[in-house]
Amino acid sequence: MAKANVKTVEKAVEKVVNLPAGEKIERDGGEVTAxxxxxxxxxxxxxxxxxxxxxxxxxxxxxxxxxxxxxGAGASLVVHGVCRASIAEREAVKITNAERLKAVLGFRFTDLVKTEIAYKPEAKLIEMAADGDEPMAPSIRECLTVGKSASVTWRAEK
Missing domain, CATH: 1.20.5 (Single alpha-helices involved in coiled-coils or other helix-helix interfaces)
Structure with a gap:
């Protein structure tokens, strides 16, 4: 048994010896320890x-x-008893020229645009841009972009 313990200790020492060096650096104060x-x-x-x-x-x-x-989007791919991959598409409208849109909308800008760090169009503004009868629609559309993305969601299938 003593020989088995000696070999185990030798292997443990060998593993420690072959490890690269490492250090811990404290964020506060920058203290470095092995x-x-x-x-x-x-x-x-x-x-x-x-x-x-x-x-x-x-x-x-x-x-x-x-x-x-x-x-394409809108499909669920099912492997019975294994999994389901659901494919979805998202659409997003972004404001690309906020200053021009402010000029186009005037005082209505604040009630048609949610202001955060980035400008995000409210649903009513998107409706106005898509409305063929809205006289400002072409000018509004010049200030917006529409982006799409698709994703796959994975779930276990019973």
Whole structure:
């Protein structure tokens, strides 16, 4: 038994010796201390997992793009007993020229546009831009862009 314990200790020492150095840097004060072997191993394991997640995320984005192109939005792809991939499309209207839109709308700008860090059109403004009878519609449309995006949501299928 003593020989088995000696070999276990030797292997543990060998693993510690082969680990790269590591340090802990305190954000407040900048104090630097050496990392223990267990923490170094955990950081390295975490990094390996993070890299795998990034690789898998890239693969999933590619698969999602292929499914969107092949089947379009508004479809659910079901593999019975395994999973369901639901494809949805979103549309967003963004204000591209807020100053011009302010000039076009005048005092109505504040009630037709929600003001945050970015300008976002209210539903009524989008209606006005799409309304063929609205005299300001062409000028309003020049200040807006419409963007679309599609996504795939994954769920287990019973």
């Amino acid at each position: 990392l223990d072997a267990a923490s170094i191993r955990l950081v390295m394991q975490g990094w390996e997992i993070r890299k795998k997640i990034d690789e898998l995320d890239a693969q999933l984005k590619s698969i999602n793009a292929q499914l969107i192109e092949a089947h």
